[in-house]
Amino acid sequence: MSRNLDCISDWDPCLPSPEELTPLSQRLIPHELASAFNIPSASTFIKYAVTTPSSSDALNTSQSAFESLLRVRSVLTPAESDHKHEAEKVAHPRQGDDPGDAYKIFPKPMDASGHSPYSSAQANLSGGLSIPGIPSSVAIGQNLTGVLGQGFNNGPPQFIQSSSTHRLDSSNSDMSHLKSLQPEERGDNLTGGSILEAAKLMQLKVDPSEEVESAPSRETSQGNSVAVSSEEQSARTLKKPRLVWTPQLHKRFVDAVAQLGIKHAVPKTIMQLMNVDGLTRENVASHLQKYRLYLKRMQGLSSDGPSSSDHLFASTPVPPSLTASAHFLVSQHGQHHDHAFGPVHNGALPRVLGNGVHHYSANISPSLSSFHGVNARAGFSTLGRLPHSPMLTGAEQGYMQQSSSQPGHMLTLFPSSGV
DNA sequence: AACACAATAT
DNA sequence: CATATTGTGT
Numbered sequence A: 001m002s003r004n005l006d007c008i009s010d011w012d013p014c015l016p017s018p019e020e021l022t023p024l025s026q027r028l029i030p031h032e033l034a035s036a037f038n039i040p041s042a043s044t045f046i047k048y049a050v051t052t053p054s055s056s057d058a059l060n061t062s063q064s065a066f067e068s069l070l071r072v073r074s075v076l077t078p079a080e081s082d083h084k085h086e087a088e089k090v091a092h093p094r095q096g097d098d099p100g101d102a103y104k105i106f107p108k109p110m111d112a113s114g115h116s117p118y119s120s121a122q123a124n125l126s127g128g129l130s131i132p133g134i135p136s137s138v139a140i141g142q143n144l145t146g147v148l149g150q151g152f153n154n155g156p157p158q159f160i161q162s163s164s165t166h167r168l169d170s171s172n173s174d175m176s177h178l179k180s181l182q183p184e185e186r187g188d189n190l191t192g193g194s195i196l197e198a199a200k201l202m203q204l205k206v207d208p209s210e211e212v213e214s215a216p217s218r219e220t221s222q223g224n225s226v227a228v229s230s231e232e233q234s235a236r237t238l239k240k241p242r243l244v245w246t247p248q249l250h251k252r253f254v255d256a257v258a259q260l261g262i263k264h265a266v267p268k269t270i271m272q273l274m275n276v277d278g279l280t281r282e283n284v285a286s287h288l289q290k291y292r293l294y295l296k297r298m299q300g301l302s303s304d305g306p307s308s309s310d311h312l313f314a315s316t317p318v319p320p321s322l323t324a325s326a327h328f329l330v331s332q333h334g335q336h337h338d339h340a341f342g343p344v345h346n347g348a349l350p351r352v353l354g355n356g357v358h359h360y361s362a363n364i365s366p367s368l369s370s371f372h373g374v375n376a377r378a379g380f381s382t383l384g385r386l387p388h389s390p391m392l393t394g395a396e397q398g399y400m401q402q403s404s405s406q407p408g409h410m411l412t413l414f415p416s417s418g419v
Numbered sequence B: 001a002a003c004a005c006a007a008t009a010t
Numbered sequence C: 001c002a003t004a005t006t007g008t009g010t
Helices: A002-014 A031-036 A055-076 A081-091 A141-153 A195-201 A226-236 A247-260 A267-274 A281-300 A311-315 A320-324 A326-330 A353-361 A377-385 A394-403
Strands: none
Touching: A247 A267, A247 A281, A247 A311, A247 A320, A267 A281, A281 A320
């Protein structure tokens, strides 16, 4: 740190002359983004005018700016409680000096019990769901680039909080939290988005002006003002974002089910195998229920007829191991007599349950919030190169090959060269 | 507690 | 429409 500050003097010679400076009237940030990110308009303009080009002033300015950056960075870095204090400092700058500084940070929403509504989401989100008030995973800085990248190059967020907008006026007070998954593979059906759209998706507070820092006056006047409290409520008690089953996510699901085999594929286990942060058992259960219906329906119709509305399910081929065992679903209440050998293999390679997880979790646990640039490939690694199982049928091997990521096609978060 | 499933809600 | 939630039974 101190070393960093020492370097500041080196900046001096490099400082632009007043003529070279961007005019103060120029925006640093497009107004859409600024409002979206709840950045006071003052901050969206160049702040430090070098009115007195005396080098000492410049140095001071640079230094304070640098320190400011450091502080902000510490906020953006989702470290733990250590920085929380500091974060709040930045979030609520001393009113006295330098009001311009500072990104405002929304208070962390809490429900009645004092828990974050997203407490279920495991940490590791790296700024993910932990701060529901703000586009947490997108908490401004580092992640901003992530967001932009996401918007331009990658798929939509996995989580979109559809809000029951309380007040239609001025702002959508609800935030859409997006967590997104690593965009692995081509981002086929994924729609690219604009910055604006990204911001919208994040449902960032649009110009929340004051109401964020100073709790909206709960004047509780005469008759009607309970609305305010409801708004406060909405700020804290945020609804869980609705999961969007993108093809990538579904693929994980299918892979997990395939590994487990239908017989062992229960929501909880699938969820664990998928190893996606923030994914709940309910999410999986719901999806599984639907998926089973799909499988059932698929085998009913001998000829493959993706029934138009099966886009999602059609996006990921059904592993042979599942189609083969689909009849188990049909026979419904599985009195599946699994004879020690019999039909058994229909299910799946009985992968060790405890072990299976490691196939996915090898590196970084894939997180639904993919905004931080954590690269997606980490999560997937081994699937394509499962240890050769002598027990695999040809069909299964075929599926393995097909479903696994092609060697040349490494999934990148930011497809650098073209699509 | 976890699950399956249908029905219903959003 | 796609998910979430709920209700019932296992």
